[in-house]
Amino acid sequence: MIRLSVRWARRVNNQSDVTPELAAEHGLTADEFDRAVEILGRTPNLTELGIFSVMWSEHCSYKSSKKWLRTLPTDAPWVICGPGENAGVIDIGEGLAAIFKMESHNHPSYIEPYQGAATGVGGIMRDVFTMGARPIANLNALRFGSPDHSKTRHLVSGVVAGIGGYGNCIGVPTVGGECTFHNSYDGNILVNAMTVGIAPADRIFYAEAAGIGNPVIYVGSKTGRDGIHGATMASAEFDDQSDEKRPTVQVGDPFTEKLLLEACLELMATDTIVAIQDMGAAGLTSSSFEMASRGGMGIDIDLDQVPMREAGMTAYELMLSESQERMLIVLKAGREDDARAIFEKWELDFAVIGHLTESGRMVLKMGGETVADLPVAPLADSAPEYDRPHVPSSVRPPIFAGDIVPKKNIKDALLDLIASPDLSSKRWIWEQYDHMVMGDTVARPGGDAAVVRIHGSNRALAATTDCTPRYVAADPVEGGKQAVAECWRNLTATGARPLAITDCLNFGSPERAEVMGQFVGAISGIGEAARALDFPIVSGNVSFYNETNGKAVQPTPAIGGVGLIDDLDRRAGLGLKPDLAVLLIGTTAGHLGASMFLREINGSEDGAPPQVDLTIERRVGDFVRHQITSGIVEICHDVSDGGIAIALVEMALAGGIGITIAAPDGADHGWWFGEDQARYLVAVGHDALPKLAEDALAADVPLVRIGLSGGDDLVLGTEGTLPLTLLRGAAESWLPAYMDA
Amino acid sequence: MKAAVIVFPGSNCDRDLKVALAQSMGRDPIMVWHGDTTLPDVDLIAVPGGFSYGDYLRSGAMAAHSPIMKEVIRFAQRGGAVLGICNGFQVLTEAGLLPGVLMRNKNLRFVCRDVFLRVDHNDTVFSGAYETGQVIRVPVAHHDGNYFIDSKGHEQLEDERRIAFRYCDETGAINERANPNGSLSNIAGVLDPTRRILGMMPHPERLSDPALGGNDGRAMFDSLISALG
Numbered sequence: 001m002i003r004l005s006v007r008w009a010r011r012v013n014n015q016s017d018v019t020p021e022l023a024a025e026h027g028l029t030a031d032e033f034d035r036a037v038e039i040l041g042r043t044p045n046l047t048e049l050g051i052f053s054v055m056w057s058e059h060c061s062y063k064s065s066k067k068w069l070r071t072l073p074t075d076a077p078w079v080i081c082g083p084g085e086n087a088g089v090i091d092i093g094e095g096l097a098a099i100f101k102m103e104s105h106n107h108p109s110y111i112e113p114y115q116g117a118a119t120g121v122g123g124i125m126r127d128v129f130t131m132g133a134r135p136i137a138n139l140n141a142l143r144f145g146s147p148d149h150s151k152t153r154h155l156v157s158g159v160v161a162g163i164g165g166y167g168n169c170i171g172v173p174t175v176g177g178e179c180t181f182h183n184s185y186d187g188n189i190l191v192n193a194m195t196v197g198i199a200p201a202d203r204i205f206y207a208e209a210a211g212i213g214n215p216v217i218y219v220g221s222k223t224g225r226d227g228i229h230g231a232t233m234a235s236a237e238f239d240d241q242s243d244e245k246r247p248t249v250q251v252g253d254p255f256t257e258k259l260l261l262e263a264c265l266e267l268m269a270t271d272t273i274v275a276i277q278d279m280g281a282a283g284l285t286s287s288s289f290e291m292a293s294r295g296g297m298g299i300d301i302d303l304d305q306v307p308m309r310e311a312g313m314t315a316y317e318l319m320l321s322e323s324q325e326r327m328l329i330v331l332k333a334g335r336e337d338d339a340r341a342i343f344e345k346w347e348l349d350f351a352v353i354g355h356l357t358e359s360g361r362m363v364l365k366m367g368g369e370t371v372a373d374l375p376v377a378p379l380a381d382s383a384p385e386y387d388r389p390h391v392p393s394s395v396r397p398p399i400f401a402g403d404i405v406p407k408k409n410i411k412d413a414l415l416d417l418i419a420s421p422d423l424s425s426k427r428w429i430w431e432q433y434d435h436m437v438m439g440d441t442v443a444r445p446g447g448d449a450a451v452v453r454i455h456g457s458n459r460a461l462a463a464t465t466d467c468t469p470r471y472v473a474a475d476p477v478e479g480g481k482q483a484v485a486e487c488w489r490n491l492t493a494t495g496a497r498p499l500a501i502t503d504c505l506n507f508g509s510p511e512r513a514e515v516m517g518q519f520v521g522a523i524s525g526i527g528e529a530a531r532a533l534d535f536p537i538v539s540g541n542v543s544f545y546n547e548t549n550g551k552a553v554q555p556t557p558a559i560g561g562v563g564l565i566d567d568l569d570r571r572a573g574l575g576l577k578p579d580l581a582v583l584l585i586g587t588t589a590g591h592l593g594a595s596m597f598l599r600e601i602n603g604s605e606d607g608a609p610p611q612v613d614l615t616i617e618r619r620v621g622d623f624v625r626h627q628i629t630s631g632i633v634e635i636c637h638d639v640s641d642g643g644i645a646i647a648l649v650e651m652a653l654a655g656g657i658g659i660t661i662a663a664p665d666g667a668d669h670g671w672w673f674g675e676d677q678a679r680y681l682v683a684v685g686h687d688a689l690p691k692l693a694e695d696a697l698a699a700d701v702p703l704v705r706i707g708l709s710g711g712d713d714l715v716l717g718t719e720g721t722l723p724l725t726l727l728r729g730a731a732e733s734w735l736p737a738y739m740d741a
Numbered sequence: 742m743k744a745a746v747i748v749f750p751g752s753n754c755d756r757d758l759k760v761a762l763a764q765s766m767g768r769d770p771i772m773v774w775h776g777d778t779t780l781p782d783v784d785l786i787a788v789p790g791g792f793s794y795g796d797y798l799r800s801g802a803m804a805a806h807s808p809i810m811k812e813v814i815r816f817a818q819r820g821g822a823v824l825g826i827c828n829g830f831q832v833l834t835e836a837g838l839l840p841g842v843l844m845r846n847k848n849l850r851f852v853c854r855d856v857f858l859r860v861d862h863n864d865t866v867f868s869g870a871y872e873t874g875q876v877i878r879v880p881v882a883h884h885d886g887n888y889f890i891d892s893k894g895h896e897q898l899e900d901e902r903r904i905a906f907r908y909c910d911e912t913g914a915i916n917e918r919a920n921p922n923g924s925l926s927n928i929a930g931v932l933d934p935t936r937r938i939l940g941m942m943p944h945p946e947r948l949s950d951p952a953l954g955g956n957d958g959r960a961m962f963d964s965l966i967s968a969l970g
Contacts, residue, residue: 164851168882169792171753255751255795346750432851434882436947437790439757444954453952568952 018049026053027236032384039378047315047364047372052379054229054282054320055289058544061383064510065542068523076536078499080204086127086277087197088538089204090500092564096454097201098461099133102141102194102504102560104543108249109191113158118166118252119324120193125172126278129261130327132205132268133197136438137452138167140177140193141465141504141558142429145186147421147738152181155189156429157739162252163193164432169254170261173441174433175450177465181421184469187548192504194560196463198454205268207277207287209295209330209356214274216288216299216354217336219343220260220326224309226250227283227322237509237545256325256348263346264327270342272335279326285319287328289362293380298359303366307349315364315371330356390516396474399593399607401670406602410672410719413601414645415730417673420600423642424734446654447574448493448638451565460565462496468641469554471609474594476518480525480557481612485677487561488533489638492621493680495571495628496563501530503540503559508552510544518555519544526557532614533621535561572628572636572682576655580635581689582707584644585696586620586679590670596642597673610675617678623701624680632688639679645672647681648707649714653728658711664704667717683709742969744770744785747813747829749804754790754827754944761946762787765962775807784969785822786813788829790882790944800843800885801831810836822866822969823938827883830930830940839933839940840898841890846883847923853882855955856921858929858943859909862902865932866968867939870960876913877957879943881921886942888924888931898931905930905939 023033026049036044036052044052054060062069074082080097081089087101105120125135140163145152167174172195209216227250267273275295277287284306292299303318313321331339336352343350357363362379364372408416417423430445442460443451449464466487472479484501491498503526508515530537546553565571576582592598593607627633635655639647652659663671684692689705696703714722744762748755755772762770771781775793780786793804804810810832817823817838825833833839846852855878860871871877890898898904906929910919915927922942930941945958 161850168851168853168884169751169753169795171791253795255792255797258751258753258792431854434851434853436853436880436882436944436953437753437757439760439947439950439953442952442954 017046018043023049026050027057028053032056035384039375045372047319048374050316050320051285051372051374054285055379056383060282060286062542063384064386064388064544065519066385067387068520071523072527072537073531074536074538076534079536079538080201082538083540085206086130088500088502089131090538091201095201097199097204098196098562099128099131099199100194100196100502100560100562101127101539102192102465102502102558103127103541104504104506105191105193106189106506106543106546109159110155110189112249113155114162114165115249115251117159117162117191119250120191121163121166122252122254122257122324123280124193124195125170125257126280128195128197129264130205130276130278131199132203133199134265135172135195135197136440137196137450137463138172138174138193139450139463139465139560140174140191141467142177142179143185143190143469143556144181145189146183147181149183149186153739159191160429160432166252166254168434170258171437173435173437175435175441175452176445176463179426179429182469182554184554187551188546188553190506190546190553190556192558194465194502196461196562203268205273205276207275207291207294209275209291209297211274212356212358214330214333214356215336215352216301216356217329217331217339218306218326218351218353219329220348221253221256221323222307222309222349223318223321224323225313225317225321228317228320237547239549250322250324252324259346259348260325260327263343263348266342267339270338272331272339274330274332276327276329279328281322283320283322289376289380291328291330292362292376296360298357298361298376299354300357300363301354303364303371305351305353307351315366388510388516389513390520391513392517392521393476396593396606396608398591399598400590401592401668404592404602406669408601410669411716411722413597413673414649415722417596417600417642417646418649418727419730419734421734423596423646425731426735427732428735428739442568443494443573448490449496451494451571453568458568460568462491462494462563462565463561464490465558465560466490467556467558469556470594470599470605472518472522472555472557474607474609476521476555477525478609478612480522481529481614482609482677483557483559484526484529484533484535485612485617486640487559488535489621491561491563492625493572493636493638494565495625496565497625498533498535498561498563500536500538501559501561503537503557505540505542506546506553506556506558507544508547515552522555522557529612529614533618570629570631572634574635574637574651574654576635576651576657576659576683576709578657578710580683580709581686581705582659582681582683582709583703584679584681584706585624585701585703587676587702588671588674588679589676590668590674591676592670592674595673595675597669610677612677619699620678620701623696623699627692632692633682633684635683637681639681640675643673643675649727651681652714652724653731657709658713658724659707659709660715661707661717663706663717742766742785742966743783744787745773745781745783746770746787746789747773747775747809749775749793749807751793751795752789752791754946758787758789758826758946761949761958761962764949765959765966773809775809778808778812780812780816785824785965786816788825788832790827790829793828793832801828801835804832805835814838817938820935820937824867825940826944826946827942830942831885833938833940838938839931840894841888841931843885844887844889845885846887851884852921853880855880856943857909857911857919858906859913859915861904861907865905865936865939866965867961868905868964869967870964874913876909876911878948878955879945879958880947881943883942886922886924888928890925895925901934903932904928905932906941
């Protein structure tokens with residue numbers, strides 16, 4: 001537990017101050033401190049210690065996760081740049097690339113929800129536009145504590161306002177995401193933000209410094225004292241004094257980011273940039289070290305040239321500040337004036353703060369004195385790496401309808417489920433996000449995946465974020481597989497060809513073997529699914545230490561997926577139309593383990609999650625996608641949380657059209673609410689039915705007719721009837737009523 | 742018709758407006774940077790949505806004092822047509838070209854969703870292609886759209902038939918439920934006394950393309966072409 005305060009920063013920057021105790025306060029273990037001393041051949045001074053501490057923080061170094069991340073599949077013919085850069089890059093044809101990444105901003109959002117969430121959005125957008133892309137879509141995956149917890153309402157309100165406040169102002173549509181509640185997040189909410197951008201495929205910008213003597217440029221906002229030790233905070237668990245960490249939260253300025261975005265894109269259209277990286281976690285430290293290390297270069301920096309928000313800032317503060325809306329750029333020598341003119345036009349700070357050297361060392365000067373002199377490669381590349389002890393989670397038995405006594409009948413259970421926190425409409429949230437700005441949002445929030453047109457074309461990107469934490473908690477391997485499969489399925493349900501994913505892996509403390517076991521299991525499941533579905537991981541982020549007083553969050557590996565729709569006239573949505581046959585595609589066994597039904601209606605979180613058979617997943621998904629891109633199917637929805645019953649309600653409400661459901665004889669709670677995987681609901685005209693059934697048979701894909709659309713009611717076979725108005729009221733009222741209470 | 746779109750630092754609907762105008766005009770409007778001190782020779786000036794200068798003060802307050810706005814005011818005084826959408830409406834009220842003020846939404850939250858508008862008058866350059874009383878669907882996306890004017894000003898707006906659009910329900914009924922932001926008398930857009938300056942919070946440019954789920958906004962741009970040549 002770190003009890004660090006900025007008072008250290010005010011102290012004289014000398015070596016004698018730096019003790020193993022101070023190193024420990026900076027989050028460095030005794031071994032790590034010894035290693036730092038060994039690398040330097042002397043004791044680091046305070047500034048150097050600060051740099052070691054952030055570079056070797058879990059957040060920046062991935063020291064507990066690296067070993068496992070290496071096992072993930074990251075390549076495919078369409079991958080232009082996989083993990084390791086600011087964001088992942090994939091080829092989407094016609095000379096364009098999609099650039100995207102998801103990142104966590106969990107701890108800051110808990111401490112200061114508005115600014116924490118806002119700067120999370122700002123940070124992920126910079127990761128994307130620093131590579132040359134114009135952001136075209138934002139998404140977010142939010143996990144809050146129990147609605148009954150005293151802080152939840154305040155956190156939801158602040159986080160949503162912060163995400164909206166930043167995205168709305170910069171003018172990038174927030175088009176999708178997810179939001180669920182569980183008491184494991186009471187003391188540790190998760191705020192994961194994802195940005196998707198588009199760039200010319202032949203003009204991607206990387207963060208690899210090159211060219212001895214080339215100038216190193218600082219642009220954007222001035223550096224202040226905010227966010228110092230943000231990365232270190234993100235690398236330790238919380239306790240009751242977490243509120244004391246407010247000074248480590250950054251303050252966002254979306255207006256400046258908008259200017260920075262436009263200025264950077266304008267600069268990128270000229271031929272002046274060698275390398276560029278945003279100053280995110282660990283600010284100037286990590287951006288300079290990472291650029292230098294990738295290019296095998298050294299950098300001399302004159303800290304007096306750094307634009308400062310206030311007088312008297314120390315080298316330690318300048319290097320560790322996480323002030324937002326800043327970029328570090330290596331320019332071609334001699335092009336400084338061209339670049340300066342662009343940033344002056346946009347009224348942003350521009351300063352030459354250093355130049356590249358062949359020394360392989362980071363040499364920082366301030367007031368004419370050398371305040372830090374560190375070798376780049378050992379710090380950046382030889383960060384500690386741990387193979388932490390891990391134990392597999394215990395195996396739970398599957399649960400079917402026959403294993404439980406349902407506490408409610410089908411009709412009442414359905415009405416309760418659609419009004420439950422996780423399954424009810426999130427309209428209250430996404431109506432606070434401008435989801436239409438930029439004029440290309442084809443499928444708005446509320447569907448399986450958002451669909452955003454590629455500007456000026458008839459093609460589109462589909463994007464979604466997915467994870468079912470209760471499955472991962474019940475079985476990390478299956479849960480990891482399921483997160484990837486559901487993401488793939490959601491993209492497929494729009495007709496998109498899933499291309500690649502970004503992952504945001506939120507777990508408790510890696511220093512506990514059971515948490516590490518969850519992580520190892522989830523990675524194995526994610527990797528297996530990504531391989532089977534040709535769905536490589538091209539970027540991502542690990543967030544450990546999501547726990548408070550020793551209580552960890554449910555393991556939550558959020559998966560953000562991007563797919564391509566080649567022809568917007570051949571896509572699907574979930575809104576039902578009248579007089580169509582409603583078909584269930586896939587196999588239903590009635591898995592109720594770890595289901596929404598079991599949790600919300602029977603009050604139990606027991607049981608194994610549904611198995612994901614990746615061969616079947618792929619076969620069924622490829623079949624559905626083919627039917628959509630062939631123009632046969634225009635209405636499609638994946639079956640997930642809450643099973644067939646909830647999926648049918650969602651389709652009916654989206655289209656404002658009822659369904660008369662003909663459930664199979666003896667359909668039990670497992671049929672209605674079971675969460676078996678690899679299933680879709682589609683609706684087609686009666687004339688299209690014979691051919692579709694024939695194709696399904698030929699493809700070895702189970703297809704069964706379960707209803708007919710029309711009317712204003714959901715007729716549940718012999719289980720009763722629910723008017724759509726009643727269902728809509730139930731689905732739409734929970735969140736607004738909760739927030740207004 | 743020739744048109745120009747003013748771009749402030751922080752404007753973010755400038756491209757959307759350009760696309761919608763170009764669709765009706767058959768050519769691109771001219772984009773004019775806020776720091777410019779001259780306007781091109783045009784028939785319409787459009788002030789787009791966004792967060793000009795971040796809107797950290799009062800929405801539109803900074804932009805109203807930018808160099809180009811002096812020219813926009815002069816253009817308006819000469820009888821030029823001016824359209825302000827969302828932040829553009831806020832800028833026009835701050836610049837004194839339109840009466841009233843856009844306050845924070847009644848529920849204090851940003852709101853982005855489709856709303857229904859009743860076209861109160863079709864005898865303007867902006868609305869000729871609509872029928873008077875027609876109900877159209879276009880989106881709003883704002884934090885400060887709660888229109889207010891004192892009772893005398895309100896009376897004048899009513900008497901002079903200068904309320905261009907009102908928030909209504911699907912059937913055209915004006916009621917509290919259909920009001921997304923608390924605006925006085927459900928006012929969504931107002932005209933100046935010459936009826937050649939319109940400010941409105943909703944975004945017609947966002948539903949001018951059937952691929953985006955609606956086309957009701959397009960008639961506004963078509964109206965301008967008919968009226969201004």
